[in-house]
Amino acid sequence: MSSSHQRPSGQTNVTQHFEAYSVDDHNSAWSELWDSHNGDLWDKGSPSPALIDALEKEDSLTPIASDGHRKRALVPVRQMFTFPDSMLTEVQGCGKGYDVVMLALHGFDVVGLEISPTGVSVAEEYARHELQDPREYNFGAAWYKRETGxxxxxxxxxxxxxxxxxxxxxLIYDYTFLCALHPTMRSRWASRMAHLLSPGGMLVCLEFPLYKDPSLPGPPWGLKGVHWDLLEEGGDGIVGSRKTTGESDGRFRRALYIKPERSYEHGQGTDMLSVYVRK
Structure with missing residues (x-):
C-alpha cells in the first residue's frame, strides 16, 4: 500500500476500512471501496515488473531454497515459461487490469476476475485504450514481439x-489477492487454486508482503512462509500453527523460488517470485 495512505498507528486506510466489516462480508467491503472511487488505495499504476522479467528473461536465475540459502543449480527462466499460444491464464483480484493486459500483450489469452462491477468497468476501459496503444511499461528489455492474446x-x-x-x-497469477484475504480463508484459496488449474498448470505468485509481521491486522496481511505452508506442506496458512487441512497437501510442488531484480517500490528487496506446479 502506498505510504501516502499510511496512518500514524501503522494501519493503512484500507485496514481501517475493513475493521467495520465481518470476514463474511469482505466482498462488500472491497466493492464499497470501488464504488466510492477509492480504487487508487491499492493501485500500483503499472503491471508487475517482476512478472514481466520472468516472462521475458533469457538467462538463468539461481533459485533459493525454503531455508533462504541459494541453490547451486540454475533454472532457465525461458524454459519455465515456454507456453503454447493457446495458453489460458487467469488473474484474480485483477484491479484495473494492468497485469491482464500485459499478459495479453505477451501472447496469453487472459481472464481477469474482479468482485466489483465498477472494477470490471474500469479494467475494461483501461484495456480498450492500452491494447490499441500499449505503453512502454508493459515490456522489459528482453521483449520480443508476439501476437496479442x-x-x-x-x-x-x-x-x-x-x-x-x-x-x-x-496459468494463474497471484500478487495481492492472497494477502487481501483474511487468514482464515487461506486454506480455501489453496484448494480453489488446485481446482481451477489443469494438471501441470502453474500458479505464479509474487509473494507480498513478506516484510510485514503476520500478527498485524490487514489487509494486506503478512505472508512470510505462507505460500510454502499452504501449497507444499498442506497447512492452513497460519504459519506456526502446525495444522494441516488435508485439502491442499500434495497438490503442488514448488518449481521456482527467486528474488526478482525488479519489483514494486514497497516490495523491492523483500518480494519473492515463486512458481508452483499443479500435480
Whole structure:
C-alpha cells in the first residue's frame, strides 16, 4: 500500500476500512471501496515488473531454497515459461487490469476476475485504450514481439463457480489477492487454486508482503512462509500453527523460488517470485 495512505498507528486506510466489516462480508467491503472511487488505495499504476522479467528473461536465475540459502543449480527462466499460444491464464483480484493486459500483450489469452462491477468497468476501459496503444511499461528489455492474446474481464466471487464456465487454467497469477484475504480463508484459496488449474498448470505468485509481521491486522496481511505452508506442506496458512487441512497437501510442488531484480517500490528487496506446479 502506498505510504501516502499510511496512518500514524501503522494501519493503512484500507485496514481501517475493513475493521467495520465481518470476514463474511469482505466482498462488500472491497466493492464499497470501488464504488466510492477509492480504487487508487491499492493501485500500483503499472503491471508487475517482476512478472514481466520472468516472462521475458533469457538467462538463468539461481533459485533459493525454503531455508533462504541459494541453490547451486540454475533454472532457465525461458524454459519455465515456454507456453503454447493457446495458453489460458487467469488473474484474480485483477484491479484495473494492468497485469491482464500485459499478459495479453505477451501472447496469453487472459481472464481477469474482479468482485466489483465498477472494477470490471474500469479494467475494461483501461484495456480498450492500452491494447490499441500499449505503453512502454508493459515490456522489459528482453521483449520480443508476439501476437496479442485475448482479454476478458469477469465480475464474480473467486470462491464460487458461477463465473468460471468449468474452465481449467494453464496459468494463474497471484500478487495481492492472497494477502487481501483474511487468514482464515487461506486454506480455501489453496484448494480453489488446485481446482481451477489443469494438471501441470502453474500458479505464479509474487509473494507480498513478506516484510510485514503476520500478527498485524490487514489487509494486506503478512505472508512470510505462507505460500510454502499452504501449497507444499498442506497447512492452513497460519504459519506456526502446525495444522494441516488435508485439502491442499500434495497438490503442488514448488518449481521456482527467486528474488526478482525488479519489483514494486514497497516490495523491492523483500518480494519473492515463486512458481508452483499443479500435480
Amino acid at each position: 485475448t482479454v476478458k474481464f469477469v465480475q464474480g466471487d473467486f470462491f464460487k463457480s458461477h463465473w468460471e464456465d468449468e474452465l481449467k487454467y494453464d
